[in-house]
Amino acid sequence: MSLTLKNKVWALLFFVLIIVVLKSCTPVSEKKTIRVAAAASTQYVLEALIEAYNSKEAVQIEAVISSSGKLTAQIEHGAPIDIFISADTVYPNYLFENGRGAAPPTIYAYGQLVLWTVGTYDLSHGVAVLIDSSIQKIAIADPKTAPYGRLSQAYLKEKNLYKRLEHKLILGESIGQVNQYINTEAVEIGLTAKSVVMAPKLKGTGQFVDLENTSLAQSMLLLKRGKNSTLAVGFYTFLQSTEAQKIFAEYGYSSGF
Structure with a gap:
């Protein structure tokens, strides 16, 4: 094997090694997983929303379902959550006022x-x-x-x-x-x-x-962990879309927009 050919082979191997290392160092926020904490009342509509979103975006969305109050406590104690979907406006406002949110809460629907x-x-x-x-x-x-x-x-x-x-x-x-x-x-x-x-x-x-x-106003909050994830921001934006609002309506909600 000529010296030139050997150099090309080593260069190719080095390039492959760099790619492997870079992939292994991908930040958590860039991995295709979103963690959503959602009120128990939204469990079924959330399943439909995730299905609709996944028909366009190949993103894994992990849902943590419980009462809004218990989820708020978990978030306060550092639970790794990107988006909080509450059954009211009180808990998201509380978290935002205490520095947990990336932006003010958004009313997504009325229950x-x-x-x-x-x-x-x-x-x-x-x-x-x-x-x-x-x-x-x-x-x-x-x-x-x-x-x-x-x-x-x-x-x-x-x-x-x-x-x-x-x-x-x-x-x-x-x-x-x-x-x-x-x-x-x-x-x-x-x-x-x-x-x-x-x-x-x-x-x-x-x-x-x-x-x-x-009628109960219900809001959601993009948490600080989620603001650096284009995936979380994408799903948060989708929840405010016309398509998402139609799905909410099918489950008895009135529009939040």
Whole structure:
């Protein structure tokens, strides 16, 4: 082998080695994974949103699902999250005011509180049915950590029913647990998010009725960890798009834009 040919071979090997080293040193923020912390009420719509986004962008999106309050605590304690999708505006505003956000929160949609049962109760008069003696257990999310729980509590108080029904209330740590209680008939009835009962997996299960004047503004926050990731910024921008808003609408949300 001539000296010139040997030099070319060594040059090629050196080039390949450099490429391998550079790939192994790729920053975490540039790897094709986004971590999203999302309120339990958004679990089903988030699955649909991720599917729609992945039809265009090959990005792995890892979802951490829990109550908005618990997710806020995790983020405060340093959980590696790029985007926070809350069931209210309170928690994202709190995190932003405490220096966790890359920019002010954005309202992505308005949710709706509903009364849901898999039983045959007459829901035509709304929460008045909860007084019925045949109803012994009513599920709501924990008001301390779940926005829909806080809204449920406030609604029952507004209707002068909270004190009368307090002994019947079964608290779920999140809307997810409330839905499990209702769907498995561990309780007779419950107050939950419309986005849940409109999901294809649960649509047509039992019956539900909207509770008047219970629209809930819901916002999201691009966290400082996510601002340096073009992937996270891309998905955050998609959630504000017309396409995403159509998907939110299919799950019972009103537009945030």
